Amino acid sequence: MPATSLYARRRITNALAMGLGTAATVLGLFFLVWILWLTLLRGIGALRGSLFTRITAYGPDGGLANAIAGSLMMDLIALAICTPIGVMAGMWLAEYARLTRLGTVIRFLNDILLSAPSIVLGLFVYMIIVLPMSDLTDGAVSFSGLAGGVALALIGLPVIVRTTDEMLQLVPATLREAALSLGVPQWKLTVQLLLRAASSGIVTGVLLALARLAGETAPLLFTAFGNNFMTAHPLDKMASVPVAIYQYTNDPDPALHAIAWAGALLITLFVLALSLLTRLFLSRKKANHG
C-alpha cells in the first residue's frame, strides 16, 4: 500500500503543478490581453482625421500632428546617430576584439546599458547638452529636438551594437580566410564583404532599436521637453507622441484622455509592427542558412 500512495502523491503533485502552470499562463495572458484590447478599443474610438492634421495647441479640439512629426524627426536623428556608431562598435567587437579582455568588458557593459534606467540617460543628456547649450546661448536654446534625438540614440545604441556583433560572429570564418589569403586588406574585407554578408541581420538590429526607442518617454521629458506647435528646427523644443500622451494623461480633461489613447494606439501599432517585421526578417534569414 505505501507504494501506491507514493505514486498517487506524485501524480497529484504533478497534476497540481501542471494545473498551476496553465493557470499562471491564463492569468498572465489575461492581463496582457486586457491592456492590449483596451488600448485598441479606446484608441480606435478616438481615431479621427484631425489627429494627423491638427496640432496639440488646439487642446481638446486638436490632434497630434506636431507630436507625430516631432517623434518621426527625433527617431530619425537618433537612428542617424546610433546606427553608424553602433554598427562600427559591433564590427570592432566581432572582428578585432572577439576574445580580448577589453572586448569582453565592453560587450558586458553594453548589455548593462541595454537595460539601464532610461530616465537617468535623459538626465545625462540634460547635463551634457541642454545645460551647456543654454549657457552658451544665454538661454536662447535650451531643450531641443537634437538633445531628444541624442537621448533616444543612447537607448538604441546598445541594441545595434549587440545585434551587429552577434550577426558578424555568425559569418563563417572561411569567408574571412578566403579574402585575407587573396591579400584583401582587413578594412575592405569588413566593409565590403562581412557587412554585406550580415546586412539583413544588421537591418534587423536597426529596426529593433527603432522599436525600442520609439516608445520611450522618460528620456525625452528633460531633453526635447515638448512643444504645442509644429517645428522642424532641431534646436527648438520639440513635441513627441509619448510625451504628449504623458501630458494628456496627467490632465483632468477626458477629451485629452481620448487623444492620449489614440496616440497610445499609434505607438503600440508602430512598435508591434516593427517587432513583427524583425521576426520575419530573422526567420527568413534562418531559413536561408538552413
Added chain:
Amino acid sequence: MSSIPATIDTLDTGRRSRLDARHDRIFRGVLRFCALLVLAALLGAALSTLWGGREILFGQGLHFLTSTAWNPVEDDYGALAPVFGTLVTSLVAIVLAVPVSFGVAMFLTEIAPNWLRAPASTAVELLAAIPSIIYGMWGLFVFVPFMARIEPALTDTLGRIPLLGKLFQGPPLGLGLLTAGIVLAVMILPFITSVMREVFLTVPTRLKESAYALGSTRWEVLWDIVLPYTRSAVIGGIILGLGRALGETMAVTFVLGNSYNITSSLLMPGTSISSSIANEFNEAVGLHRSALVALGFLLFVVTFIVLLIARLMLRQLARREGR
C-alpha cells in the same frame, strides 16, 4: 614570357601594402573609438549625475541619504522616501511576477501542445515590446478604479492577519505602492518569462529523457532536472527583471500617488526615485534640482550593481554551454 615587368609590380605592391596597413590602422582606430563610446555613455551617465548632484551629495551627504524630509519650500531634501518607494514597488513586482513567469515558462516549454509553443512564445516576446507608458495609462485609467473597489475587501480579509495585515491598512484610494507594484509586475512578466523560457530550452534533451525513462513526472523533471541545471541563469533573469522594475518610470508615475511618506501599508500612496524625477525635474531649481539629479545618481548606481549581478549569473550558464 620573361617580358613581364616584375620589378615595377613589386614596387607598386610594396607601396600598396604600406597604404593598406595605414588604412587598416585608421579603420581599426575609428571602430575602437566607437566601441569605447559605449563605455563613455555609462561612465558619463554616472559622472554627470554625480556632478549635477554634487551640491547635495557632498554638501549634506549623510543627511540627504538618511532623511525622510522632502520639502521644496524649506529646501530640505532626503532620499529615504523615494528610495523606499522604489524598493517596495520593485519587491512587490518581483514577488508577484516570478511565480507567474515560472508558470508561464513551464507551460511554454513543457505543458503546451507543440503547435501552440511557437506562437505563444512569439506573443510573449511581442508583449515585452509594448512601451511602458501604455502600462502606465492602463494602470491609471482602468486598474486604479478597479483596485479602489477591491481594496476594502483586501483590508477586511488579508488585513485581519496579524503582522502581515499591517501591509493592507488604509483608505481605498486605488493609487499606491501595491497598485504600482502590480502594474510593474505585469510589465516585467514578459521579460522574465522569455529569459526563463530560453534557458529552459538549453537543457540537453538527453538529460530530460533519461529522467522520463526512469519514470519521473513532468513536474519532477522540471523541478529536479531543469531547474537545478539552469539555476544561475534563472536567478539572473529574475534579477534582470528587478533591474527593469527599479529603473522604470512611466509605468509607475501615474499610479503611485506622488506623496513623500514611508508607511507600513502597501495601500498608501508613495513615490519612487524615477517618478519624483519625472514629476518635479522641469519645475525644480537650485538645491531641489540638485537633489533630484542626486537621486538619479543613486538609481543609476543601484541598477548598475543589480544588472551587473544579473549578467554575471546569466553568463555562467552560457559558459557551461561552451558559448
